[in-house]
Amino acid sequence: MTSKGGKESDALARAFGALVEGLTFYDLANVAVAEMRVKVAFEELGRRKKEQLGRLEGVAGSGAKAAAVMPGIYPINVVSKVECYVCGFAADTKAMPNTCPNCGAARYAFEKEIALTKAWEIAAEAGRKLAILFGESAAHSGGRTKAVLEELARDEEGQAVQAARQLDELRT
Numbered sequence: 001m002t003s004k005g006g007k008e009s010d011a012l013a014r015a016f017g018a019l020v021e022g023l024t025f026y027d028l029a030n031v032a033v034a035e036m037r038v039k040v041a042f043e044e045l046g047r048r049k050k051e052q053l054g055r056l057e058g059v060a061g062s063g064a065k066a067a068a069v070m071p072g073i074y075p076i077n078v079v080s081k082v083e084c085y086v087c088g089f090a091a092d093t094k095a096m097p098n099t100c101p102n103c104g105a106a107r108y109a110f111e112k113e114i115a116l117t118k119a120w121e122i123a124a125e126a127g128r129k130l131a132i133l134f135g136e137s138a139a140h141s142g143g144r145t146k147a148v149l150e151e152l153a154r155d156e157e158g159q160a161v162q163a164a165r166q167l168d169e170l171r172t
Contacts, residue, residue: 008145009067011137012060015149017068018133019056022126023049025074028093029119032079034111041119041166048159052152059144073129075122082110120167127160 026046030039057065083090086109089102098107131153138149 007140008142009064011140011149012056012064012145013067013069014071015056015134015137015152016053016060016065017070018073018130019049019053020065020068021070021072021074021076022046022130023053025076025079028076028079029114031096032082032093032110032112033114033119034108035114035116037116038114038119041116041123045123045159048155052155055148056152059148071129071133073126073133078114079112082112084109117167117170120163120170124160124163124167127156127163131156131160 023046026042026049030042030046033039033042053065080093081090082093082096084100084103084105086105087100087103089100091097091110096107096110099105100109134149134153134156138146138153141149
Protein backbone atom coordinates (compact mmCIF):
# COMPACT_ATOMS: atom_id res chain seq x y z
CA MET A 1 0.00 0.00 0.00
CA THR A 2 1.32 3.44 -0.84
CA SER A 3 1.90 6.12 1.72
CA LYS A 4 -1.11 8.08 0.43
CA GLY A 5 -3.27 4.95 0.60
CA GLY A 6 -2.22 4.40 4.20
CA LYS A 7 -3.01 7.98 5.10
CA GLU A 8 -6.33 7.80 3.30
CA SER A 9 -7.33 4.58 5.07
CA ASP A 10 -6.32 6.11 8.43
CA ALA A 11 -8.34 9.22 7.58
CA LEU A 12 -11.35 7.06 6.70
CA ALA A 13 -10.97 5.04 9.90
CA ARG A 14 -11.05 8.26 11.94
CA ALA A 15 -14.02 9.65 10.01
CA PHE A 16 -15.99 6.40 10.33
CA GLY A 17 -15.06 6.20 14.01
CA ALA A 18 -16.34 9.71 14.66
CA LEU A 19 -19.67 8.96 12.99
CA VAL A 20 -20.10 5.56 14.65
CA GLU A 21 -19.24 7.12 18.01
CA GLY A 22 -21.73 9.95 17.45
CA LEU A 23 -24.48 7.57 16.38
CA THR A 24 -23.77 5.32 19.37
CA PHE A 25 -23.82 8.27 21.76
CA TYR A 26 -27.09 9.71 20.43
CA ASP A 27 -28.79 6.29 20.37
CA LEU A 28 -27.77 5.55 23.97
CA ALA A 29 -28.60 9.07 25.12
CA ASN A 30 -32.05 8.85 23.55
CA VAL A 31 -32.74 5.71 25.60
CA ALA A 32 -31.19 7.00 28.83
CA VAL A 33 -32.61 10.52 29.15
CA ALA A 34 -35.85 11.36 30.89
CA GLU A 35 -36.84 14.70 29.35
CA MET A 36 -38.81 14.46 26.10
CA ARG A 37 -37.30 17.58 24.48
CA VAL A 38 -33.82 16.16 25.07
CA LYS A 39 -34.91 12.80 23.64
CA VAL A 40 -36.20 14.54 20.51
CA ALA A 41 -32.97 16.55 20.12
CA PHE A 42 -30.81 13.45 20.53
CA GLU A 43 -33.02 11.49 18.14
CA GLU A 44 -32.69 14.16 15.44
CA LEU A 45 -28.93 14.47 15.96
CA GLY A 46 -28.63 10.69 15.72
CA ARG A 47 -30.59 10.70 12.44
CA ARG A 48 -28.10 13.21 11.04
CA LYS A 49 -25.17 10.99 12.04
CA LYS A 50 -26.84 7.98 10.41
CA GLU A 51 -27.36 9.94 7.19
CA GLN A 52 -23.73 11.12 7.24
CA LEU A 53 -22.55 7.56 7.84
CA GLY A 54 -24.56 6.46 4.80
CA ARG A 55 -22.87 9.10 2.64
CA LEU A 56 -19.42 8.00 3.78
CA GLU A 57 -20.28 4.33 3.24
CA GLY A 58 -21.40 5.30 -0.26
CA VAL A 59 -17.82 6.16 -1.22
CA ALA A 60 -15.84 3.85 1.06
CA GLY A 61 -18.11 0.82 1.40
CA SER A 62 -19.62 -0.52 4.60
CA GLY A 63 -16.58 -2.72 5.26
CA ALA A 64 -14.53 0.37 6.12
CA LYS A 65 -16.64 0.70 9.26
CA ALA A 66 -14.85 -2.34 10.71
CA ALA A 67 -11.61 -0.33 10.89
CA ALA A 68 -13.31 2.60 12.64
CA VAL A 69 -11.25 4.33 15.31
CA MET A 70 -13.40 6.16 17.86
CA PRO A 71 -11.80 9.53 18.64
CA GLY A 72 -13.42 10.13 22.04
CA ILE A 73 -15.34 13.24 20.99
CA TYR A 74 -18.63 12.25 22.63
CA PRO A 75 -19.11 11.58 26.38
CA ILE A 76 -20.31 8.00 25.83
CA ASN A 77 -19.43 7.10 29.42
CA VAL A 78 -22.20 9.45 30.59
CA VAL A 79 -24.90 7.47 28.78
CA SER A 80 -23.50 3.94 28.45
CA LYS A 81 -24.66 2.90 31.93
CA VAL A 82 -27.74 3.74 33.94
CA GLU A 83 -28.33 3.44 37.65
CA CYS A 84 -31.53 3.02 39.65
CA TYR A 85 -31.82 6.15 41.77
CA VAL A 86 -33.76 4.19 44.40
CA CYS A 87 -31.28 1.41 45.19
CA GLY A 88 -28.22 2.04 43.00
CA PHE A 89 -28.55 -1.06 40.80
CA ALA A 90 -26.49 -0.46 37.63
CA ALA A 91 -27.20 -1.72 34.11
CA ASP A 92 -25.97 -1.12 30.59
CA THR A 93 -28.18 1.43 28.87
CA LYS A 94 -28.80 -1.00 26.00
CA ALA A 95 -30.27 -3.45 28.53
CA MET A 96 -32.15 -0.92 30.68
CA PRO A 97 -34.84 -2.92 32.50
CA ASN A 98 -38.50 -1.94 32.65
CA THR A 99 -38.38 -2.48 36.41
CA CYS A 100 -35.40 -2.64 38.70
CA PRO A 101 -34.57 -6.29 39.38
CA ASN A 102 -33.23 -5.30 42.78
CA CYS A 103 -35.95 -3.07 44.26
CA GLY A 104 -38.82 -3.16 41.75
CA ALA A 105 -38.71 0.56 40.88
CA ALA A 106 -40.17 1.51 37.49
CA ARG A 107 -38.04 2.15 34.40
CA TYR A 108 -38.00 5.91 34.97
CA ALA A 109 -35.87 5.31 38.07
CA PHE A 110 -33.01 4.60 35.63
CA GLU A 111 -33.50 7.61 33.37
CA LYS A 112 -30.87 10.32 33.42
CA GLU A 113 -31.56 13.99 33.91
CA ILE A 114 -29.68 15.71 31.11
CA ALA A 115 -30.72 19.32 30.56
CA LEU A 116 -31.57 20.53 27.07
CA THR A 117 -28.79 23.10 27.42
CA LYS A 118 -26.30 20.28 28.05
CA ALA A 119 -27.57 18.41 24.98
CA TRP A 120 -26.94 21.45 22.77
CA GLU A 121 -23.54 22.07 24.42
CA ILE A 122 -22.52 18.52 23.53
CA ALA A 123 -23.82 18.93 19.97
CA ALA A 124 -22.04 22.28 19.45
CA GLU A 125 -18.72 21.06 20.83
CA ALA A 126 -18.90 17.78 18.92
CA GLY A 127 -19.79 19.63 15.72
CA ARG A 128 -16.75 21.88 15.99
CA LYS A 129 -14.43 18.94 16.68
CA LEU A 130 -15.95 16.83 13.90
CA ALA A 131 -15.61 19.67 11.37
CA ILE A 132 -11.88 19.77 12.13
CA LEU A 133 -11.54 15.97 12.03
CA PHE A 134 -13.38 15.68 8.70
CA GLY A 135 -11.35 18.56 7.24
CA GLU A 136 -8.10 16.91 8.28
CA SER A 137 -9.30 13.56 6.94
CA ALA A 138 -10.22 15.21 3.61
CA ALA A 139 -6.69 16.62 3.36
CA HIS A 140 -5.36 13.03 3.37
CA SER A 141 -7.90 11.73 0.86
CA GLY A 142 -8.59 12.07 -2.82
CA GLY A 143 -11.38 11.95 -5.37
CA ARG A 144 -14.95 11.35 -4.27
CA THR A 145 -13.87 10.43 -0.72
CA LYS A 146 -12.23 13.84 -0.31
CA ALA A 147 -15.36 15.58 -1.63
CA VAL A 148 -17.63 13.69 0.79
CA LEU A 149 -15.34 14.40 3.76
CA GLU A 150 -15.30 18.10 2.82
CA GLU A 151 -19.12 18.04 2.66
CA LEU A 152 -19.24 16.40 6.09
CA ALA A 153 -16.90 19.06 7.48
CA ARG A 154 -19.21 21.80 6.16
CA ASP A 155 -22.25 19.96 7.55
CA GLU A 156 -20.67 19.79 10.98
CA GLU A 157 -19.68 23.46 10.92
CA GLY A 158 -23.30 24.32 10.14
CA GLN A 159 -24.65 21.96 12.79
CA ALA A 160 -22.27 23.42 15.38
CA VAL A 161 -23.57 26.91 14.57
CA GLN A 162 -27.19 25.69 14.80
CA ALA A 163 -26.53 23.98 18.13
CA ALA A 164 -24.84 27.12 19.48
CA ARG A 165 -27.91 29.16 18.43
CA GLN A 166 -30.23 26.71 20.20
CA LEU A 167 -28.05 27.00 23.28
CA ASP A 168 -28.07 30.81 23.16
CA GLU A 169 -31.87 30.84 22.83
CA LEU A 170 -32.23 28.61 25.88
CA ARG A 171 -29.91 30.79 27.94
CA THR A 172 -31.74 34.06 27.19
